[in-house]
Amino acid sequence: MMRKTLVGDPEINSLFTVAVCLTIGFCIMSFFYFNSMLEAINKKYLDRNYSIVGNVVERHPELEGEIVSLVLNEYDIDKSSKGKEILSKYGYTKKIKSKYNKSFNDIYNELIKSLSFYLVLTPIIFILFLYLIIIKIYKRLNIFSLGIETIMNGDFETNLPVNGEGQLSMIGFQFNQMSKRLKLTMEELKDERIKLKNLISDISHQLKTPLTSIKTFNDLLLDGVDEDKKIRREFLFKSGEQIDRMHWLIKKLLQLSRLESGVIKIKKEDKDLFKTVKEVIISVKVKADRKNQKIKLQYDSEKIIFKHDSKWLSEAIKNIIVNSIKYTTEFGEIKISIKDTSTRMKIIVEDNGIGISKKELPNIYNRFFRGDFAKDKSITGTGIGLSLAKLIIEKHQGIIDVDSKINRGTKFIITFPKSS
Numbered sequence: 447m448m449r450k451t452l453v454g455d456p457e458i459n460s461l462f463t464v465a466v467c468l469t470i471g472f473c474i475m476s477f478f479y480f481n482s483m484l485e486a487i488n489k490k491y492l493d494r495n496y497s498i499v500g501n502v503v504e505r506h507p508e509l510e511g512e513i514v515s516l517v518l519n520e521y522d523i524d525k526s527s528k529g530k531e532i533l534s535k536y537g538y539t540k541k542i543k544s545k546y547n548k549s550f551n552d553i554y555n556e557l558i559k560s561l562s563f564y565l566v567l568t569p570i571i572f573i574l575f576l577y578l579i580i581i582k583i584y585k586r587l588n589i590f591s592l593g594i595e596t597i598m599n600g601d602f603e604t605n606l607p608v609n610g611e612g613q614l615s616m617i618g619f620q621f622n623q624m625s626k627r628l629k630l631t632m633e634e635l636k637d638e639r640i641k642l643k644n645l646i647s648d649i650s651h652q653l654k655t656p657l658t659s660i661k662t663f664n665d666l667l668l669d670g671v672d673e674d675k676k677i678r679r680e681f682l683f684k685s686g687e688q689i690d691r692m693h694w695l696i697k698k699l700l701q702l703s704r705l706e707s708g709v710i711k712i713k714k715e716d717k718d719l720f721k722t723v724k725e726v727i728i729s730v731k732v733k734a735d736r737k738n739q740k741i742k743l744q745y746d747s748e749k750i751i752f753k754h755d756s757k758w759l760s761e762a763i764k765n766i767i768v769n770s771i772k773y774t775t776e777f778g779e780i781k782i783s784i785k786d787t788s789t790r791m792k793i794i795v796e797d798n799g800i801g802i803s804k805k806e807l808p809n810i811y812n813r814f815f816r817g818d819f820a821k822d823k824s825i826t827g828t829g830i831g832l833s834l835a836k837l838i839i840e841k842h843q844g845i846i847d848v849d850s851k852i853n854r855g856t857k858f859i860i861t862f863p864k865s866s
Contacts, residue, residue, distance in 0.1 A: 461579060468575060472568065483560055490556075586614050593621060602629035649699065656688035698830045701761070702813075705837050712755045712841045719752040720745055723784060723793065726763045730771065737776045741767075745784040752791055752862070754842055762838035765831035766795045766858050773856070774799030793860040802850040810848065811836045 495517055503510045589606055596604045602625050606618040663681040704710040727741055734741050770780045774797045785792040802810060809815045814829040839846050839860055850856035 464575075468571070472571075476564075479560070479564060483557060486556060583614070586618075590617065590621065593625075597625060597628065602626075602632060649695075653692060653695070656692050659688045660685050695830065698834055702830065702834050702837065705758075705834075705841065710758075712758055712838075714753045714755050714842065716751050716753050717756050719750040719754065719791065719793075720748055720784060722754070722756045722760055723763060723782065726760050726767060727782065730764060730767050733768065733771050734780065737771065737774070737778070739771060739774060739777065740779045742779065742781045743784075744781065746786050750784060750786050750791075752786075754862075758838045759842060762835040763793065763795070763860075765835040766860075769831055770795055770797040770799060770856065770858075773797070773801075789864055791862045791864065794857065795860075796855065796857040798855040801852040801854055801856055802848070803852055807848060807850060 499513055499517055502513050593604045593606050604625055605622050608615050608618045608622065663685045667678060667681060701710075723743070723745075727743060731741065767780065767782070774780060778798050781794075781796045783792070783794040783796075785794070806815075811833050812829075813833045815833075816829040836846055839862075842862060844860055844862040847859045847861070848856065849859070
C-alpha cells in the first residue's frame with residue numbers, strides 16, 4: 447500500500463523527475479567534458495608529432511616525405527618493435543609512469559586537474575540537491591510541529607498552508623480538518639456545559655413547585671387539618687397529582703437523556719403503522735373524553751407496513767396528540783391522518799385549539815418551554831413532551847414541521863422517507 451502511495455505521490459514524482467533530469471544533464475555534461483579532454487589529448491599528441499617532424503626534417507630535409515608518410519599512415523608493428531628496442535636503451539619503456547613521461551607529462555597534469563575538479567564538483571551538486579530537499583521537508587515538518595503546538599495550547603484557529611499535492615500536502619489538509627473538528631468538538635462541549643447548566647436549573651425549577659406543594663400539604667396535615675376527612679382526602683389527592691407529575695417528568699427526562707446519549711437504540715422493524723397509531727389513539731382517548739373532544743383518524747389503508755420502532759414511535763405520536771388535547775378547548779376536534787405515498791410516509795396531527803404564536807414556534811421543541819398563552823390558561827405540563835417526540839422522529843430519519851395560528855389551531859406534520 448505504501449509502495450503504491452509513494453509511486454503515485456506527486457511530490458515524490460516531482461523529486462524523481464528533477465533527479466532524472468539532473469542525471470541526464472550530468473551524463474550529457476560528462477560526455478562533452480570527456481570529449482573535450484580527448485580533444486585536448488589529441489591536440490597535445492598532434493603538437494608532439496609536429497615537434498618531432500619539425501626537428502627531424504630540419505636536420506634531414508631529404509627524409510621529409512618518408513617522415514610525413516610514417517606520421518600520417520598506420521604504424522608498422524615490425525618497425526614499432528625496432529623503435530621500442532632502440533628507445534629501451536635510454537630507459538623509455540612501457541614501465542615508465544605517466545607523470546614521469548616527459549612526452550605525456552603536460553597531458554597527464556591537465557587530465558588530473560580536470561578529473562579532480564569534476565570528481566569534487568559532482569558530489570557537491572548532488573549533496574546540495576539532497577540538502578535542499580531535506581531543508582524543504584524539514585521546513586514543512588517544522589510548520590506541522592508549530593501547528594500541533596498551537597493546538598495543544600488551545601488555539602484551534604491554526605491552518606497549515608496546503609500547496610500542491612502529495613503526502614505532505616495531504617497531511618496538511620488532514621491537519622486542518624482535524625483542527626476544525628477539534629474546534630467544533632470544543633464548541634459542542636461548551637454548548638453541552640451550558641445546556642447541562644440550564645438543564646439542572648430547569649429540573650430544579652420544575653421539581654421545586656411540586657415539592658413545595660407536597661411540603662405545604664404535609665405541613666397542613668401535620669397541623670391537624672386531617673381532622674376533616676374531606677379536606678385530608680383533597681390534600682392527599684393533590685399531593686398524589688404532584689408526585690405523579692414528578693414521576694412523569696423524571697421518566698421523560700431519563701428517556702430523553704438515554705436516547706440522546708445512545709444508550710437506547712431505535713430498533714426499526716417492518717410493522718403495521720396503522721396499528722401503531724390506532725393503539726396510541728386508544729391510549730389517549732380517556733384524556734380526550736374528559737374534555738369531550740373528538741379524535742378522528744383518516745388513512746389510506748388499514749394495513750400500512752413501514753419500518754419503525756413501534757414502541758418509541760408510539761411515544762412520539764402520543765406526546766404530540768396529548769399536547770393537542772391539552773391545548774384544545776372542550777368539545778374541540780383532533781384529526782390524525784396517515785398518508786402513504788411512493789416516496790414518503792406522513793402522519794399529520796391537527797387540532798382546532800388555542801394555537802401557538804409565531805414568536806414562540808421556534809422554541810416549542812426546547813426542553814421545559816411552555817408558551818405564555820399556555821401559562822395564562824393554567825394548562826398543566828412540563829414542556830418536555832415535544833422535545834422527546836422530535837428526538838424520536840429524528841432517530842427514525844424523519845422530520846417534524848409545525849404550522850399554527852392563534853385561536854385557530856395547530857398542525858404537526860411528521861414525514862419519513864420510505865428508504866428509512
